Amino acid sequence: MTHRRLAIGLHWSILMLALVMVKGGIRVARALANGMLCKPGPKLTWVLRTVSRWVHRATHTVLAVTVVLNGTALVGAVPHDTGWAALLVLLAVGSFHGLYLFWRHNVLFDGALRVMTPRFMHKIL
Numbered sequence: 001m002t003h004r005r006l007a008i009g010l011h012w013s014i015l016m017l018a019l020v021m022v023k024g025g026i027r028v029a030r031a032l033a034n035g036m037l038c039k040p041g042p043k044l045t046w047v048l049r050t051v052s053r054w055v056h057r058a059t060h061t062v063l064a065v066t067v068v069l070n071g072t073a074l075v076g077a078v079p080h081d082t083g084w085a086a087l088l089v090l091l092a093v094g095s096f097h098g099l100y101l102f103w104r105h106n107v108l109f110d111g112a113l114r115v116m117t118p119r120f121m122h123k124i125l
Contacts, residue, residue, distance in 0.1 A: 004115060011116040014094060018087065043108040059093055066090045 040052035066086040073083030104112035105125070113125050 007116045008118060012118075018090070041104055041108065041110045041112060043110040044104075059097055062090055062093050 040049040044052060066089070069078065069086040070083040072078045073080050101112045101116075104110055105114075111125075114122055117125065
């Protein structure tokens, strides 16, 4: 599997990933946190290019922490509100990630959305 197909699959299956997290998918979050780092866009300035990798790692860390908090909430070690709050934070981080990619695609014209969408949708973008 190529990195492109993996990125497409991850971006389009985030709802399924959220459901897996709620059910205690700690292994999935560990795999996401340890890998799957894409290259920054070619048209980003040097500051954004440097920051991009660290923000991507932080996003994966938020995903892993959300899984851990939801797993401990399901076991009963922490209150259930903790897991729900973590999911809301993950939703906010994911929304900002989507807005950033939308900005890159429409302002920088670097095809950021084409990288992660299936080929049959490229005509729409």
